[in-house]
Amino acid sequence: MSAHLSLEQLLALREPGVEPGTTEARDHLERCAACAEEFRRLEQRAARLRALPALRPSRDQWAAVQGRLAAEQRRRRVRWAGVGSVALAASLLAAVVVRDLAAPARLEASTELGSVMAQSRMLEEAIRAYGPEARVVDGYTAAVAGQLEERIARLDRELESSQFLDAAERQDVMVQLWRERVGLLDALVDVHLASASNVGL
Amino acid sequence: MSRTLVMDSFLLADAESVVARARAGDAAALEAIYRAFESPVYNLARRICRSVEDAEDVLQETFFEVCRSIRTFRAEGSLWGWIRTIAASKALMRLRRNKYRDTDELHDEVMAFRREDVGLRMDLEAALERLSDTARAVVWLHDVEGYTHDEIAALMGKTTSFSKSQLARAHHRLRRWLGEEVTA
Numbered sequence: 416m417s418a419h420l421s422l423e424q425l426l427a428l429r430e431p432g433v434e435p436g437t438t439e440a441r442d443h444l445e446r447c448a449a450c451a452e453e454f455r456r457l458e459q460r461a462a463r464l465r466a467l468p469a470l471r472p473s474r475d476q477w478a479a480v481q482g483r484l485a486a487e488q489r490r491r492r493v494r495w496a497g498v499g500s501v502a503l504a505a506s507l508l509a510a511v512v513v514r515d516l517a518a519p520a521r522l523e524a525s526t527e528l529g530s531v532m533a534q535s536r537m538l539e540e541a542i543r544a545y546g547p548e549a550r551v552v553d554g555y556t557a558a559v560a561g562q563l564e565e566r567i568a569r570l571d572r573e574l575e576s577s578q579f580l581d582a583a584e585r586q587d588v589m590v591q592l593w594r595e596r597v598g599l600l601d602a603l604v605d606v607h608l609a610s611a612s613n614v615g616l
Numbered sequence: 617m618s619r620t621l622v623m624d625s626f627l628l629a630d631a632e633s634v635v636a637r638a639r640a641g642d643a644a645a646l647e648a649i650y651r652a653f654e655s656p657v658y659n660l661a662r663r664i665c666r667s668v669e670d671a672e673d674v675l676q677e678t679f680f681e682v683c684r685s686i687r688t689f690r691a692e693g694s695l696w697g698w699i700r701t702i703a704a705s706k707a708l709m710r711l712r713r714n715k716y717r718d719t720d721e722l723h724d725e726v727m728a729f730r731r732e733d734v735g736l737r738m739d740l741e742a743a744l745e746r747l748s749d750t751a752r753a754v755v756w757l758h759d760v761e762g763y764t765h766d767e768i769a770a771l772m773g774k775t776t777s778f779s780k781s782q783l784a785r786a787h788h789r790l791r792r793w794l795g796e797e798v799t800a
Contacts, residue, residue: 422784422787422788422791423780423781423784426780426783426784426787427780430764430765431764456791456796457787460740460759460787460790460791460794460796461759461760463740464740464744464755464756464759464760465759465760467663467740467741467744467760469655469656469659470658470659470662470663470671471655471658471659472654472655472658472671472672472675473668474672476654476672476675476676476679477647477650477651477654477679479676480650480676480679480680480683483676483680484680484683484684487684566673569669569673573713573714576714577713588712588713591709591713592713
């Protein structure tokens with residue numbers, strides 16, 4: 416091998432195992448000072464990447480994680496125990512249950528998209544009917560609801576942007592985004608549901 | 617002992633017992649896991665995602681998933697290895713969603729526009745930031761986190777050769793932007 420090694424060949428030398436051609440490349444590396452220097456730079460670059468300072472979050476996200484977990488747990492509890500006699504809670508719960516019944520195991524992407532969009536609408540209507548903005552809630556509920564609403568707003572922006580994706584990819588991404596939207600709305604319903612149950616509505 | 621197992625004991629003293637308590641639903645143990653791995657998860661997410669907001673979302677989604685699925689974690693494996701794969705997968709999902717902002721064509725166009733300043737040496741951090749999302753993710757997962765091309769391909773839903781070519785592409789660019797090209 417007389418020509419210098421390409422970057423691709425040098426990268427292959429860093430991989431475990433021996434690919435076809437690497438033995439020859441290794442021999443060349445031992446004899447060629449320029450390639451050895453290039454290989455050393457490559458190794459140094461990787462080492463410098465590993466030595467970059469660790470980036471840390473500026474905000475503690477644990478409360479938000481807990482909020483989502485608590486909302487999910489409440490949803491499970493409510494589903495089993497029921498809060499039947501409370502008219503408002505019942506209407507919200509109905510939305511959750513109907514959503515679950517409607518959840519398809521695995522539908523075609525287009526059918527699935529229609530389904531998750533319908534679930535999203537249903538949950539949104541339930542929240543609108545409840546009218547959370549006109550109600551007095553405790554600070555924790557307000558904070559969790561606020562975070563969820565912020566995430567829904569961000570998701571909506573992503574949904575708008577997803578229009579620019581290739582047709583082939585758009586559907587999958589949209590299904591995924593709408594599913595997430597349903598999840599967030601569902602958590603928001605739970606937050607309000609728990610709040611309503613706590614104040615004995 | 618693998619690198620990820622070393623990380624477990626480095627980041628979380630008595631990891632085995634904390635995991636056992638977390639699996640039993642102990643909230644304090646779950647929080648201990650969050651506190652131990654919050655920084656490396658965020659760092660991975662922030663290095664792969666473009667924005668702080670996306671990285672924070674990935675951090676939150678990762679630990680939501682960790683808390684929900686801790687019972688499925690096999691105790692004999694590396695906790696960091698498991699959490700890291702969840703985080704990488706969430707971060708890559710986010711990239712996929714934002715892909716419309718990062719088509720290679722657009723990226724190349726922007727790069728051609730900026731090519732004039734490549735004579736100036738960039739620092740590594742700036743050069744890494746300037747890579748396309750996919751190339752940056754591959755170089756970070758491979759060179760820093762130690763994932764193999766096969767593993768990266770599986771995480772990205774692409775082929776092994778795609779991962780290899782993205783890594784080569786990333787190094788070509790880093791080499792140029794860092795002023796490390798061999799002139800001979």
